[in-house]
Structure formats: C-alpha cells, structure tokens
Amino acid sequence: MSVSITIRNAVKKYGQQVVIKNLDLKVKPGEFFTLLGPSGCGKTTLLRMIAGFNTIDEGDFYFNDKRINDLSPSKRSIGMVFQNYAIFPHMTVRKNVEFGLKNNNFPKQELKTQTDKFLELMQIDTLADRMPHRLSGGQQQRVALARALVIQPNVLLMDEPLSNLDAKLRVEMRTVIRHLQRDVGITTIYVTHDQEEAMAISDRIAVMDGGIIQHIGSPQRIYQRPANVFVATFIGRSNLIPGTVEKKDGKWLLKTGALVTQIDNLDDKKVQNGQKVQISVRPEEFHVLEEKEENALTATVKDIVFLGSSTQYFIKLADGSEAIMVNESSLDNPHSAGSTIFLRLNVQKINVFSEDGSKNLLKNVDDGLKDGWEAGLQ
Amino acid sequence: MKKLLKFDMWKLVSLFFVLLFSLILIYPLLGVLRQSVIDKDGQFTLAEFQKFFSEPYYFKTIYNSLVITVAITFVTLVIGIPFAYFYFFYRLKGAKFLFIIAILCTMSAPFIGAYSWIMLLGRSGLITRFFKDALGIRLGSIYGFNGILLVQSLKLFPLVFIYMNGVFKNIDNSLLEASENLGCTGVKRFFKIIMQLSMPTILAAALLVFMRAFADFGTPLLIGEGYRTFPVEIYNQYLGETGTNYSFASAISVIAIIVTALIFFLQKYLTSRYNFPINAMNPIPKKKAKGISGFLMHLYCYGLIAVAFLPQLYIVYLSFRNIDGGVIKEGYSFGNFISASKRLLGRSINNTLLFGVITLAIIILFSILIAYLVVRRRSLLNNAIDTVSMIPYIMPGSVIGIALVIAFGRQPFALTGTMLIMIMALVIRRMPYTIRSVTATLQNIPISTEEAAISLGASKAKTFLKITTPMMSNGILAGAVLSWITIVTELSSAIILYNNRNITLTMSAYVAISRGNYGLAAAFSTILTALTTVSLLVYLWLSKSEDIKL
Numbered sequence: 031m032s033v034s035i036t037i038r039n040a041v042k043k044y045g046q047q048v049v050i051k052n053l054d055l056k057v058k059p060g061e062f063f064t065l066l067g068p069s070g071c072g073k074t075t076l077l078r079m080i081a082g083f084n085t086i087d088e089g090d091f092y093f094n095d096k097r098i099n100d101l102s103p104s105k106r107s108i109g110m111v112f113q114n115y116a117i118f119p120h121m122t123v124r125k126n127v128e129f130g131l132k133n134n135n136f137p138k139q140e141l142k143t144q145t146d147k148f149l150e151l152m153q154i155d156t157l158a159d160r161m162p163h164r165l166s167g168g169q170q171q172r173v174a175l176a177r178a179l180v181i182q183p184n185v186l187l188m189d190e191p192l193s194n195l196d197a198k199l200r201v202e203m204r205t206v207i208r209h210l211q212r213d214v215g216i217t218t219i220y221v222t223h224d225q226e227e228a229m230a231i232s233d234r235i236a237v238m239d240g241g242i243i244q245h246i247g248s249p250q251r252i253y254q255r256p257a258n259v260f261v262a263t264f265i266g267r268s269n270l271i272p273g274t275v276e277k278k279d280g281k282w283l284l285k286t287g288a289l290v291t292q293i294d295n296l297d298d299k300k301v302q303n304g305q306k307v308q309i310s311v312r313p314e315e316f317h318v319l320e321e322k323e324e325n326a327l328t329a330t331v332k333d334i335v336f337l338g339s340s341t342q343y344f345i346k347l348a349d350g351s352e353a354i355m356v357n358e359s360s361l362d363n364p365h366s367a368g369s370t371i372f373l374r375l376n377v378q379k380i381n382v383f384s385e386d387g388s389k390n391l392l393k394n395v396d397d398g399l400k401d402g403w404e405a406g407l408q
Numbered sequence: 409m410k411k412l413l414k415f416d417m418w419k420l421v422s423l424f425f426v427l428l429f430s431l432i433l434i435y436p437l438l439g440v441l442r443q444s445v446i447d448k449d450g451q452f453t454l455a456e457f458q459k460f461f462s463e464p465y466y467f468k469t470i471y472n473s474l475v476i477t478v479a480i481t482f483v484t485l486v487i488g489i490p491f492a493y494f495y496f497f498y499r500l501k502g503a504k505f506l507f508i509i510a511i512l513c514t515m516s517a518p519f520i521g522a523y524s525w526i527m528l529l530g531r532s533g534l535i536t537r538f539f540k541d542a543l544g545i546r547l548g549s550i551y552g553f554n555g556i557l558l559v560q561s562l563k564l565f566p567l568v569f570i571y572m573n574g575v576f577k578n579i580d581n582s583l584l585e586a587s588e589n590l591g592c593t594g595v596k597r598f599f600k601i602i603m604q605l606s607m608p609t610i611l612a613a614a615l616l617v618f619m620r621a622f623a624d625f626g627t628p629l630l631i632g633e634g635y636r637t638f639p640v641e642i643y644n645q646y647l648g649e650t651g652t653n654y655s656f657a658s659a660i661s662v663i664a665i666i667v668t669a670l671i672f673f674l675q676k677y678l679t680s681r682y683n684f685p686i687n688a689m690n691p692i693p694k695k696k697a698k699g700i701s702g703f704l705m706h707l708y709c710y711g712l713i714a715v716a717f718l719p720q721l722y723i724v725y726l727s728f729r730n731i732d733g734g735v736i737k738e739g740y741s742f743g744n745f746i747s748a749s750k751r752l753l754g755r756s757i758n759n760t761l762l763f764g765v766i767t768l769a770i771i772i773l774f775s776i777l778i779a780y781l782v783v784r785r786r787s788l789l790n791n792a793i794d795t796v797s798m799i800p801y802i803m804p805g806s807v808i809g810i811a812l813v814i815a816f817g818r819q820p821f822a823l824t825g826t827m828l829i830m831i832m833a834l835v836i837r838r839m840p841y842t843i844r845s846v847t848a849t850l851q852n853i854p855i856s857t858e859e860a861a862i863s864l865g866a867s868k869a870k871t872f873l874k875i876t877t878p879m880m881s882n883g884i885l886a887g888a889v890l891s892w893i894t895i896v897t898e899l900s901s902a903i904i905l906y907n908n909r910n911i912t913l914t915m916s917a918y919v920a921i922s923r924g925n926y927g928l929a930a931a932f933s934t935i936l937t938a939l940t941t942v943s944l945l946v947y948l949w950l951s952k953s954e955d956i957k958l
C-alpha cells in the first residue's frame with residue numbers, strides 16, 4: 031500500500047521569517063526520498079509539516095489524492111523515526127514496539143505475532159524485555175525503526191536518524207535501513223545533512239538551501255549535473271575556476287588562463303558568445319600532462335596528502351586561485367611540493383555555470399523542479 | 409609529610425561527624441527508645457506500648473494521623489497535578505504571579521492556615537456568620553478531619569506543583585510526538601505517557617507531602633479538636649496534666665518513627681520499579697490556552713490559588729483591625745502591633761533571625777563537608793555518616809523535640825530553653841534536605857574540574873575551597889533560602905523546647921493564638937508572613953529561575 035506524496039506551494043513562517051518558501055515536491059510510491067541541505071535550511075520543518083506536528087501556513091499536502099493538511103498526526107498513517115529515537119523510557123522494548131498497534135486497535139490475537147515479526151526483522155527479538163536505557167545506540171535505533179514500521183504505515187519519515195551514532199555504526203545502519211525500506215516497499219522521506227549518506231541510501235535527493243529546493247534528482251544526476259553552483263559545491267567537492275565561452279566556426283570554446291578547449295555540450299539557448307562563466311571541476315576531473323603542452327593550465331603543487339588509494343594535491347593555478355586535485359596513487363611520487371605541473375580538464379564531466387552561479391549552462395541538465403515526478407526517471 | 413597531613417584532615421572531619429552524630433542523633437534516638445521501655449523505677453517494661461495498643465483512645469491517634477495524611481496526600485496530588493499540567497503545558501496569563509503565590513502558600517507558617525480558616529469558617533467565623541445571618545444557611549463544621557484536610561491540602565499542593573513542574577521540564581517533546589504519531593493522544597496520552605514518565609517524581613512528591621502532613625503539629629492542634637493525631641498527643645503527654653510522661657511520649661514517638669520508616673521504604677520500593685532516566689533535548693513548547701478550555705484552566709488555577717492564599721491575606725487584614733481578645737471591633741489601627749511590641753516582639757524577632765542565621769551557617773558548612781566526604785571520599789565510614797544523617801528525615805518534629813528533651817533536658821545537660829538546644833533541633837530537622845541537595849549538586853560536577861585544578865598546581869585544600877565549593881554554591885544558596893524559611897517557621901519541635909528566653913516569632917504567634925488573643929496573633933503572624941515573603945522574593949531573585957529545590 032505505497033502512496034505518493036505531493037506538496038504544492040508549501041509555505042511556513044516563524045514570525046517574520048519565511049522558513050519554507052513556495053515549495054513543490056512529488057515523491058513517488060515506494061521511493062526512498064532524501065531531503066539534504068545545510069543546517070537550518072528547513073528540512074526538519076518540512077518533515078514535521080508532513081507529519082502534522084508543524085502547522086501549514088500555505089499550500090496543499092497530499093497522500094495520493096487525499097489532502098492531509100487538516101488531518102491530525104495520529105490519523106495520517108505515518109511511521110516516524112526521531113533524531114533522538116524518542117523511545118519511551120518507561121516501557122520495555124516490546125511494549126514500545128506494541129504501543130502503536132494497541133492504540134490502533136490491532137486485533138489482540140495477532141498483536142504478538144506482528145510484534146515478534148518486526149522484532150525479528152530488526153534483530154532485536156532477544157532484547158524484547160529490556161528497558162531502553164540498557165540498549166546501545168544502534169539497538170535503540172533498531173527499536174525506533176521497529177516501532178515505526180510495525181504499524182505498517184503508508185509513509186515513513188526519518189529525521190537524521192543516524193546522527194547520534196558513531197561513524198562505523200552509521201554506515202552499518204544505513205544499509206539496514208535501505209534494505210528494510212526495499213523489502214517493505216514503503217514511501218520514505220529521509221532527512222540528513224550528510225551528503226555521503228544521502229547518496230548511498232536514496233533513490234532521489236532534494237537538495238535544499240534557505241527553504242528552497244535547489245535540485246531534485248538521482249544521486250548520480252545531482253553529482254554529475256548539478257543545477258547550480260550551490261549544489262555543485264554542497265554535493266561532493268568542486269573547484270570553481272572563472273572562464274569565458276566563445277563561439278568559433280560553429281563550435282563552443284571554453285577558455286580559462288592558458289587553457290582553450292572545445293566543449294560540445296553547451297546549451298545554445300542558455301549561452302551568449304563571449305559570456306563569462308564559472309567552470310566547476312571536481313578534484314578527479316583534472317588530467318595531469320606528462321610534459322608541457324600548448325593550451326594547458328599551469329599550476330604549482332603546494333602540498334600533497336597521501337590518502338591510500340588516492341593522493342590529494344593542493345595546487346595553485348596560474349591566475350592565483352587554489353584548487354584540489356585527486357589522482358590515483360602511484361608507486362613513485364611523480365610530483366613533489368613546489369613543482370610546476372600542466373593540466374587539462376575532463377571536458378565531458380566538468381560543469382559550466384553562469385557567472386552568478388545560478389544556472390548550469392550545459393545541455394540535458396534538469397533541476398527536477400518543474401515536475402519532480404518525471405525528472406526523477408532516468 | 410605534607411601529604412599525610414592532608415590525608416588526615418578529611419579523616420578528622422569524618423571523625424568529627426561520627427562524634428557529633430553520635431551525640432545529637434544516635435544518643436537522643438536511643439534515649440527515646442530506652443525511655444519507651446522503662447518504667448519509673450528504671451525497670452524494663454512494655455507497658456507503655458501495651459497501653460497504647462490496648463486503648464483505642466491512644467491507638468486512634470496514629471490511626472487518625474495515617475488516615476488524614478493519606479487523604480491529604482491524595483488530595484494534593486489530585487489538585488496539584490492538573491495545576492502543574494496547565495501551568496507547564498499552556499501559556500497561562502500571569503504565570504509568574506501564579507508561581508510566586510503558590511510558593512508563598514506552601515511557605516507560610518504551619519498554623520496560619522488553620523488559624524485563619526477558623527476565623528473565616530469556624531463557629532463564629534466571618535463566612536459562617538454571613539451564611540447564617542444573611543442566608544440562614546448553616547455551614548458544616550470546619551473542625552476535625554475536614555478542616556485538617558482543607559488546610560493541609562491547600563498548603564501542600566504547591567509542593568506537588570513544584571515537583572511536577574520540574575519533571576515536565578525533563579520530558580522530551582519528541583516522546584509526546586511519537587506517542588501522537590502512534591495514535592495515542594489527549595487524555596490517553598496524559599495517563600499513558602506523561603503520568604507514567606512522571607511516576608518517580610509523583611512518588612517523591614507524595615512522600616514529601618506525606619512526611620510534612622504526617623508530622624504536622626500546628627494544624628491539628630488548632631483545628632483538629634476531636635480528631636486527635638499523634639504529634640498533638642506527644643505534646644499532650646509532654647505537657648501532661650498529671651506531670652510529664654516521658655515514657656509514654658517516647659512510646660508514641662517510636663511507633664511514629666516506625667510508621668514513617670515503613671512509608672519511606674515503601675516509597676523507595678515503589679520508586680525502584682520506575683527506574684529509567686529521562687532528559688529533554690527538545691523541551692515541550694507551551695500551547696495557547698484558548699476558548700472555553702482555556703478559560704476553565706485559568707479559572708481552575710486562579711481559583712485554587714485564591715482559596716489557598718486567602719488565609720494569609722485575611723490574617724494580614726485582621727492584624728490591622730481593632731481586636732479586643734477574641735472579638736473584632738470597628739475600625740483599623742496599629743494597636744495589635746503596638747501590643748505585640750510589648751509582648752517580646754523584639755526578643756522574638758531577634759531570636760528568630762539569630763537562630764536562623766546560625767542554623768543556616770552550620771547546616772551549609774556541614775552539608776558541604778558531608779557531601780564532599782560522600783561523593784569524593786567514598787568509604788564505608790563516610791557512607792555510614794551519610795545514612796545516619798538521613799535519620800531525621802523520618803523523625804517527625806515533635807519526636808525530635810521530645811528526643812532532645814529526654815537527652816538534654818535533664819542533668820547533666822539541662823539545656824531546655826537555651827539557644828543551643830533550639831539550634832540543635834533546627835539543624836537536625838533541616839540538615840537531611842540540604843545534604844541531599846548539596847550531594848546531588850556535587851555529583852553533577854565532574855571530578856575532572858578538580859583534577860584540572862590540581863594538575864595546574866593547586867593544593868587539594870585550595871581546590872576544595874576555590875573550585876569545588878564555588879561550583880556548588882549556586883545550588884547551595886538557592887536551597888539555603890528555602891531552608892531559612894522552614895527554619896524561621898519551625899513549630900513542632902520548638903513548642904517542646906521553647907521558653908520565654910528562646911522564644912521565636914512563630915512561637916509568639918502560637919502562644920497568642922492559644923491564649924485567645926487574636927489581634928496579637930494576627931500581628932505576629934503578619935510579621936512572620938512578611939519575613940517569609942521577603943525571604944522568598946530574595947530566593948527568586950537569587951535563583952533567577954523557577955527551579956525550586958526542596
């Protein structure tokens with residue numbers, strides 16, 4: 031019984047401050063959808079509007095075709111996992127998991143079977159009679175998940191459910207969550223500000239900033255074709271290099287410093303000849319040349335950090351701007367600190383943004399905002 | 409060598425407390441025990457106990473005390489919890505005002521409520537006469553069970569309020585949301601989640617109310633009449649028309665201690681079943697109190713506070729009326745205060761302040777030392793000191809009074825009527841509470857702070873004085889003001905230990921009441937009320953918050 035979630039024109043204000051600004055969103059049935067953004071961007075606020083704990087100032091919220099704006103939280107059939115788990119400290123694990131079933135008048139005979147099923151699913155059946163404060167963080171997390179899922183809600187909402195766990199457990203639990211969500215097939219909205227976590231776990235991600243969704247799309251699309259500079263720098267690391275574009279013989283050329291390179295996927299409708307642009311280059315999108323070439327970027331190596339499989343180079347470009355480059359580690363150390371190197375860019379992969387950073391100038395870029403539904407399909 | 413010296417210092421402190429507690433706690437307690445089982449010729453006998461249990465006249469006193477105390481505890485919970493709930497969960501108008509008045513109600517001197525209600529609802533009380541003369545309605549009697557219940561419930565429910573307010577602060581909002589999310593809302597949520605989470609605190613508040621009500625002396629003495637309770641009976645036996653019967657008073661005391669001890673352990677047992685930690689990362693936001701329900705909430709809270717505060721207001725009003733003996737005359741004047749000034753007013757105030765300050769200083773010093781011993785120098789001996797220091801918690805005031813009289817009222821000590829014995833009683837009465845709160849404060853101070861000081865070259869003694877003590881001082885200071893108020897309003901042990909020399913304000917007021925001199929009583933009570941009110945305002949100003957620790 032998966033449902034879709036549709037949000038139209040949502041607005042939330044705290045006093046004068048508008049925290050959610052005319053937000054539109056569509057989540058597909060059974061989808062694992064993540065809200066990602068910096069602290070204070072309104073993720074929790076939006077999630078709590080869906081759950082019914084925050085009032086909705088403007089806009090419409092739908093589960094399938096049913097408008098839920100005025101439905102009380104207890105009637106929305108939502109499973110919720112809180113950041114601090116919110117496990118009832120005065121009840122045993124089993125009592126916690128049963129709690130929702132009892133309140134929803136679940137048939138008595140099946141109560142135990144249903145509870146046991148989810149205790150087992152979350153591998154906490156051996157802890158059933160413990161009090162919550164005798165559980166580890168990861169175990170509490172499982173109890174919270176079991177409690178949210180056992181009522182078989184239509185929608186699962188999670189607000190930074192892993193932020194209280196240590197790094198290793200976080201990775202372990204996110205796999206658990208992902209598998210569980212796939213098995214149960216429940217529409218899920220997940221909030222995090224950890225972008226790696228978001229990428230690892232989500233079908234689609236909505237990147238938010240300042241109460242506005244910047245980009246909706248699959249992790250891969252968002253990483254490779256970010257809608258604007260904010261997304262490019264927030265998701266993964268991007269070096270921003272100023273440059274210009276010029277049209278010559280019907281082809282577009284991208285210029286920065288000494289570098290001139292042909293670029294085929296600029297969108298004619300978005301660019302003008304001679305326009306200034308920001309070139310966004312991921313650390314792995316630099317290509318080091320063996321020796322000096324015409325039309326290559328010149329850079330000085332400032333520092334080298336060996337990270338195991340890869341090596342990180344802090345470099346200074348000829349125009350004075352700093353950048354980070356990552357290469358696969360090699361056995362010898364081809365470049366040393368202070369040496370001069372020559373670079374080309376992986377033109378297929380890099381992104382080109384308007385000078386103000388608000389727009390990606392490449393073809394086939396979709397910020398997913400027009401219709402989140404279609405855009406998510408690749 | 410130096411190290412050895414420091415080591416010895418705390419050993420000496422432990423030793424000091426062993427000796428002190430042996431003298432002022434164990435010795436009097438054993439004295440009562442011994443006295444209860446010997447006859448006039450010093451022979452062992454259980455006759456007094458036999459007398460107590462075989463004659464319903466006596467047995468009734470403990471029974472009555474138990475029944476009325478259970479009733480009071482129940483009523484304070486029933487009226488106090490909703491009050492706290494409305495106060496905490498809703499944005500009430502004038503919340504701060506409600507809070508202060510509630511505290512003032514519970515901090516009033518022990519007999520003021522009873523005395524004032526008698527003046528209002530007693531046989532010739534203001535309201536009684538109004539109903540009879542103007543409306544021709546006879547009101548039921550205020551004397552006895554109903555009166556005690558009314559007076560004590562109104563005086564003690566703010567304790568429940570303060571405790572509940574404290575625990576509500578520790579409930580995380582996400583728990584309430586989780587509950588709502590899982591389909592449990594409204595009244596159901598109140599009982600299944602909020603009350604369950606608060607259960608340890610409800611039990612703690614119940615115990616406190618129980619101990620206060622059970623040991624209360626002033627109220628039943630004035631308004632109890634035929635409803636006889638044990639603290640009054642101890643006093644009667646002490647006063648004794650046929651001479652003081654220490655043995656019988658002791659027997660009653662022993663039985664009273666056993667009852668309070670049983671209640672104490674019962675409460676501990678019940679609390680242990682609710683052993684879970686709570687703390688709030690997201691405190692609960694207050695809701696608007698609107699519409700009919702909002703109006704009813706305001707009505708309830710203000711109504712309750714008005715009734716509870718009425719006695720104090722009325723006494724203040726009376727103190728300015730012209731009163732001749734027991735009869736209220738036309739007009740207003742300072743006559744009552746003038747006659748009070750001729751009746752030991754100066755000495756009463758002097759004694760009250762002097763005893764209060766000295767007692768407080770001693771209690772604070774002892775509490776800091778004991779807390780340090782218990783928390784930072786764990787040892788069998790120090791744990792024993794801690795346990796023994798808690799004994800007075802289960803000793804009703806009148807029992808402490810009688811125990812001190814037995815121990816120190818006769819040769820070789822003969823301290824009755826002295827400042828020393830008064831202060832001893834006050835220290836014993838109040839110390840367990842202060843030790844508890846200081847110990848709790850110290851437990852929350854990480855030892856690493858002290859270690860940091862030592863690693864920076866401070867000596868242990870210096871660390872204790874310059875780091876540990878100041879860090880505890882906030883908690884101590886706030887607690888001290890509340891101790892101060894209970895010290896200056898102490899009645900139940902003082903009544904056994906006082907005479908003209910060491911009389912206090914509270915005792916002067918009580919003496920005036922017992923002699924039927926209402927104007928004088930009102931004047932003394934008003935001065936006492938002014939003193940407690942000012943102290944409380946100082947407290948609120950000092951603590952700058954609503955976290956009252958009792």
Ligand SMILES: Nc1ncnc2c1ncn2[C@@H]1O[C@H](COP(=O)(O)OP(=O)(O)OP(=O)(O)O)[C@@H](O)[C@H]1O
Pocket residue numbers: 044049067068069070071072073074075076223
């Ligand atoms: N109850 C409130 N009253 C006033 N302002 C609020 C309230 N709750 C949130 N805000 C404000 O709304 C904005 C969005 O808050 P929100 O909690 O949704 O952020 P978030 O994206 O969840 O951040 P984080 O990652 O830190 O949890 C913030 O600027 C915050 O200060």
Ligand SMILES: [Mg+2]
Pocket residue numbers: 073074075189
């Ligand atoms: Mg948040």
